[in-house]
Amino acid sequence: MLYLVATPIGNLGDITLRAIEVLKSVDVIACEDTRHSGNLLRHLQISKPLLSYHEHNEAKRTAELIEQLAAGKRVALITDAGLPGISDPGHRLLRACISRGVPYTVIPGASAVLTALIGSGFPAEKFYFGGFLPPKSGGRERDLLAAASRRETSIFFESPHRLLKSLAVCAAHFPDRVVCVARELTKQFEEFRIGTGPELLAHYSARSVRGEIVLLISPAD
Numbered sequence: 001m002l003y004l005v006a007t008p009i010g011n012l013g014d015i016t017l018r019a020i021e022v023l024k025s026v027d028v029i030a031c032e033d034t035r036h037s038g039n040l041l042r043h044l045q046i047s048k049p050l051l052s053y054h055e056h057n058e059a060k061r062t063a064e065l066i067e068q069l070a071a072g073k074r075v076a077l078i079t080d081a082g083l084p085g086i087s088d089p090g091h092r093l094l095r096a097c098i099s100r101g102v103p104y105t106v107i108p109g110a111s112a113v114l115t116a117l118i119g120s121g122f123p124a125e126k127f128y129f130g131g132f133l134p135p136k137s138g139g140r141e142r143d144l145l146a147a148a149s150r151r152e153t154s155i156f157f158e159s160p161h162r163l164l165k166s167l168a169v170c171a172a173h174f175p176d177r178v179v180c181v182a183r184e185l186t187k188q189f190e191e192f193r194i195g196t197g198p199e200l201l202a203h204y205s206a207r208s209v210r211g212e213i214v215l216l217i218s219p220a221d
Helices: 017-025 034-043 058-070 091-100 112-120 137-149 160-173 197-205
Strands: 002-005 028-031 050-052 075-078 104-107 127-132 153-158 178-183 191-196 213-217
Touching: 002 017, 002 091, 017 075, 017 104, 028 034, 028 058, 034 050, 050 058, 058 075, 058 091, 091 104, 112 153, 112 178, 112 191, 112 213, 127 137, 137 153, 137 160, 137 213, 153 160, 160 178, 160 197, 160 213, 178 197, 191 197
Parallel strands: 002 075, 002 104, 028 050, 028 075, 127 153
Antiparallel strands: 153 213, 178 191, 178 213
């Protein structure tokens, strides 16, 4: 049985009781970063064998894990934060389970996408999630211009050192549109900063930007 287990996106108190029960019961825990996940498991007083499972060894590890699962092992898959498969490893293993008829389930929990969406105050009935914005300027501008034309809220992950470049696109191409920078969600310095592209560009140009960032573009009228 494979368990896709959500882990906290910041505050360790956001782990669910069901997730704790599952992590205590499995035979092995596959995780994106054994050091990072080791800290979480020590906090939860859980001691289990850890197996690294990340983008650089995903193909090899999937083959290993699917054989363990087919043999009856109980495996939990976690990532550094949130649900496996959302801009993190997990999809390949899940597809292998479906192909082989291996049973699986999802243990829901914290989500940076939904936390940012609700905290932005933007319409949440329909939304578009685009994952990480492209690192190259052409792709980033293309994705942000597409977001500006949508009639639903658009949500992207962004890195701190590229945030100013994304806000510059917003300021130059749709300066009147309201956007939101959701930063360090559930952590001590959590921030929801809402304003136009020029306003947010000026704000973050004047200070060092740190932490995990979600960038949201409000819908077109």
